[in-house]
Amino acid sequence: MSGAEKIKVKVTEITPINELVTRFRFTQINGELLPTFSGGAHTVVEMDDGGITRLNPYSLMSDPYDQSSYTISVRRDDEGRGGSLFMHNNVTVGDEMTISYPVNLFSLDLRADKHLFIAGGIGITPFLAQIKQLERFNGNWELHYACRSEALGSYVNVLTDRHPNETHIYYDDQSQAINLVNLLDGQPLGTHVYVCGPKGMINWVRKTAEDAGWPRDNIHYEEFLAPQPGKPFEVKLATSNKVIQVGEHESLLEAMEREGVDAPYLCRGGACGQCETHVIGYDGQFIHRDHWLDDDEHASGEKIMPCVSRFEGKTLVLDR
Amino acid sequence: MAKFEFPPSILSRPVWGRLEARSGKSHLMIADAEGAEAILDIATPELMENTHIIYIPKGANHADKLRALAPAQFYEGPSYDASVQRIRRVLSGAHMGLQVYLTGTESLMGQAMRETSTAGIPHSAVQTEHRGSVARRMQCVHCKGITEDVELDPFVCSHCGLNLFVRDHYSRRHAAYQGVCVDAEDHGNIPEPKGIYE
Numbered sequence: 001m002s003g004a005e006k007i008k009v010k011v012t013e014i015t016p017i018n019e020l021v022t023r024f025r026f027t028q029i030n031g032e033l034l035p036t037f038s039g040g041a042h043t044v045v046e047m048d049d050g051g052i053t054r055l056n057p058y059s060l061m062s063d064p065y066d067q068s069s070y071t072i073s074v075r076r077d078d079e080g081r082g083g084s085l086f087m088h089n090n091v092t093v094g095d096e097m098t099i100s101y102p103v104n105l106f107s108l109d110l111r112a113d114k115h116l117f118i119a120g121g122i123g124i125t126p127f128l129a130q131i132k133q134l135e136r137f138n139g140n141w142e143l144h145y146a147c148r149s150e151a152l153g154s155y156v157n158v159l160t161d162r163h164p165n166e167t168h169i170y171y172d173d174q175s176q177a178i179n180l181v182n183l184l185d186g187q188p189l190g191t192h193v194y195v196c197g198p199k200g201m202i203n204w205v206r207k208t209a210e211d212a213g214w215p216r217d218n219i220h221y222e223e224f225l226a227p228q229p230g231k232p233f234e235v236k237l238a239t240s241n242k243v244i245q246v247g248e249h250e251s252l253l254e255a256m257e258r259e260g261v262d263a264p265y266l267c268r269g270g271a272c273g274q275c276e277t278h279v280i281g282y283d284g285q286f287i288h289r290d291h292w293l294d295d296d297e298h299a300s301g302e303k304i305m306p307c308v309s310r311f312e313g314k315t316l317v318l319d320r
Numbered sequence: 321m322a323k324f325e326f327p328p329s330i331l332s333r334p335v336w337g338r339l340e341a342r343s344g345k346s347h348l349m350i351a352d353a354e355g356a357e358a359i360l361d362i363a364t365p366e367l368m369e370n371t372h373i374i375y376i377p378k379g380a381n382h383a384d385k386l387r388a389l390a391p392a393q394f395y396e397g398p399s400y401d402a403s404v405q406r407i408r409r410v411l412s413g414a415h416m417g418l419q420v421y422l423t424g425t426e427s428l429m430g431q432a433m434r435e436t437s438t439a440g441i442p443h444s445a446v447q448t449e450h451r452g453s454v455a456r457r458m459q460c461v462h463c464k465g466i467t468e469d470v471e472l473d474p475f476v477c478s479h480c481g482l483n484l485f486v487r488d489h490y491s492r493r494h495a496a497y498q499g500v501c502v503d504a505e506d507h508g509n510i511p512e513p514k515g516i517y518e
Binding site: 111112113184185186187188189190191211212213214215216217218 | 342343344345411414415416417418419439440441442444445
């Protein structure tokens with residue numbers, strides 16, 4: 001079985017945070033303690049949505065040392081594929097669900113002398129756990145958090161109440177913006193910057209920091225991509241000896257799973273590299289969407305990340 | 321001076337690169353002896369505007385050429401040990417965006433790398449280029465004493481007097497290669513010393 005090990009949980013609390021964001025609390029069905037994790041970790045939540053199995057990654061936002069329960073915050077995406085809508089509309093307190101063991105692709109670099117967090121919108125969630133982790137040993141951190149408006153500023157009050165000196169909030173609708181060039185300029189040696197938010201924000205932070213001469217190893221980011229719909233296509237799986245159809249609204253990975261092919265995965269969002277698949281032959285064009293493979297690998301036609309990337313053309317043969 | 325090509329070795333052995341001017345808020349260049357030539361190769365007036373050069377001549381006569389580049393700051397030190405306080409002071413007041421360039425002997429690069437790592441710069445972000453002497457800074461694994469500028473293998477530990485075999489096994493923490501007793505099993509059976517790369 002692919003993916004991280006599974007945990008059977010019960011939904012014990014559902015808390016609306018604002019118009020778009022709802023928090024879910026999970027405890028283990030068997031009453032045992034959950035595993036500890038490290039700040040920045042996510043869990044993959046399994047949803048049985050009318051026969052379609054959805055597997056969506058969500059950052060754990062609770063205290064990493066609190067084993068009694070996990071919490072996640074889900075932002076409703078009315079335009080998305082339905083995972084977040086399922087969580088908002090179909091999940092009720094008392095439901096039993098399956099989640100994965102925590103997997104961390106966005107961990108703190110504990111060699112850092114200072115942690116500089118930059119969050120956009122729902123991208124605040126991994127930082128909530130990281131802040132709790134750092135507070136345990138008096139870590140040096142600072143948060144710059146951009147939200148659309150006061151009404152949509154998830155957890156702003158908690159952060160400004162508990163950490164008034166470390167937290168800096170910026171509201172888009174009040175024309176407040178992070179002055180990133182100034183913020184990065186003058187940070188002490190040994191500072192690591194972490195960014196989680198929309199793609200544009202991640203690219204902006206990475207580019208600005210690299211232009212200012214920050215080492216790549218000091219720049220951390222996490223972005224889960226949702227698989228995008230696209231034209232249906234056909235794939236030959238050489239190892240499994242199957243020809244499968246990938247529908248408009250499913251990913252290549254999901255199509256393989258539907259056909260009973262045990263394909264490896266972890267994050268399902270183009271970040272972790274676990275599902276990397278070797279291409280045996282193709283006639284057509286890849287639509288690469290991951291940020292695991294580099295540009296050369298994308299151009300080579302030798303690899304594809306089936307969790308988020310697609311294909312358009314006549315034939316595609318994969319070593320799976 | 322032609323660059324020395326180190327033969328392929330074990331993973332532990334440091335691999336030195338080639339300096340290139342990088343964009344950054346400020347630049348710290350630390351060199352000894354012939355390392356000055358690597359700085360001269362990449363120096364431009366724009367780069368030098370924000371560059372602090374710390375140079376240890378070790379008998380070479382490049383200091384005037386470096387001074388003529390008109391870097392923002394120039395310091396000439398009589399030895400690495402005499403210069404390390406200044407290196408620490410510069411790093412303690414430095415900010416993110418500082419680019420570090422180390423060039424010259426392996427001893428200089430290794431020791432300065434230790435300081436930059438302690439200051440919070442990952443070793444992968446520090447540029448290096450070997451120039452000049454291929455002599456090594458050796459640590460005796462028996463008495464832990466350091467012998468600088470070792471050119472011959474085996475050599476006599478300057479602290480405990482054991483005859484040491486020059487290994488490629490390197491310690492970043494000590495910024496030194498490891499020297500191991502060469503005649504421990506068969507006392508007095510010491511191979512004829514020759515150059516490390518001969």
